Amino acid sequence: MSRNMITVPSEIARKSYLYLKEKISSNKKATIVIIGGYFIVVCLIAVVVTFVTCNSAVTAKKEGLFVIPSGNIKFNPNQKSTYEEEISSLNQFFIDYYNATKADDTQVIRCPLGFEPNATQVCILPEQYLQLDCNPENVWNYNTTAPCIILSYNGTTKFDPYDDIEELPSQMPDILKEQIKEFGYFYNNTMLEVIWVSCTSGIIYSYNLGFPKYFFSNTNLPGYRKPIVVLQLNLGNEINTIVEITCNMWAKGIDNEKNSETSVKFTVTVGKNYQEI
Template sequence: MLGFSCAHSCETQLLLFYACFYIVLAALFAICMQGLLVTLNHQYPKWQLDESRIGTNPGVSFRPRPDEAEGLPMITYVAANKTSVNEWVTLMDDYLAPYADHTLLPGGGKNQQICDFNTPPAGGKVCAFDVKNLGPCSVSGGYGYNKSAPCFFIKINRIYGWVPEYYDDIEDLPADMPDDLQNHIKELPAVERRQVWVTCKQLTNSEENLIGPISYHPSQGLPSYYYPYMNVDGYLSPLVAVHLARPQTKTSIDIECRAWAKNIIFRGGSRDRQGSLHLTLRID
């Protein structure tokens, strides 16, 4: 009986020890977490630009892109199949929903204003992006998917406080910039040259022009008045809609799209790609 009492007492003491130990451990963890949260700012990151893991070279991405996409990004569909077409149209609709309906934005989009190169956003405001000005890439036209003339949207990833260095000097354009873009820049007024330019080209090794004519809407660049990104409510990334008017069907077409700014580092290839993206288009 005495042995049982001692064993029971030791077991109770052991349970009390571990209970106190874990309570103290949980309390210390809570104190550390509280201290960490105090140092965080929800408006801006503590580490920015060169000091952050993101760095100062924004990535380039595109929409529509299925959530389950793995490996090389690919747009593939059957133009005569309404269900196949609607899958991509729905992805586009969902992505553009906050652009078209400002009530879906934080604060109902009240921070947005109409901007241009002479009217940058006022303090605490952001520039609206008009999706009604996308030509053949408009919502009403189904983004061209049912006509075998699809559109996709190019954007650059957000980096807090990053400001592009523009190719706005027509005497200092890079030698590898396509001639048609150089000519386009030279035709613009000086203030409108302040854009992050976008170009797309066929990568598929073929003597035939598989990609066909390319046009960009509402312009071929991302205007300066959308930068820098400062995490203000209602901000939407500017887009360039890329329209492929007559791409070859029943064949896979590799496409490279690149963003042009002096402080966007470009590196092509299948590994460690920077300042650009690679996608494959196939229309059956």
């Protein structure tokens, strides 16, 4: 019985086989064309899938400065549905950022500027950076033309901060230099160790001007948090305009024109049917 099941096809299978054989015999050329076309389509799909998969993997592992929300931001302040994804990504980042105060043997602490973590400590920013418009309760201000974004850095590179105001490079925007002086990032006439951050076009408020050096210590510890800078944009005069923004990091040895790791570009657009309430 076992042999019959293997060597004798069922009546339906036999008829199907004979039908296909007849069709192939009667029109071999058409069949070859169809099979060839199918093969090409399968190959193209495989190439696309492989490209997308590999590109996603590279993006996920790429070191460098990045922005949240990512990509090209487009929203209408009067329509919550147009910025729900942006709010979701910002909220998720902060849930992960502030979720725990301890992980295994790591102590996650709120660090003031100038703090030096020991071998078991990693830092997060105090909540005071979220007391104004840029916070989950205020939907990150996406119901206005002054939405908030977050800059962060993914990687283990050790940057060397500037030691003196006179060391700040000529390429650094003057407005950032003025803010560094105005905000008093000094202790006993010594500049605090910060990797500064600047952005082009429409930045009206920065909740901190850069990444404190302590964010680049103990990056391999469980519970490590990526550094953050919270920024607010001013797009009130840019309705229905694609605003291109470039952000750069500043420290000794950084050349933003040659090093893509320390720069990020993105666009923001306020929808054309926005009307001031």
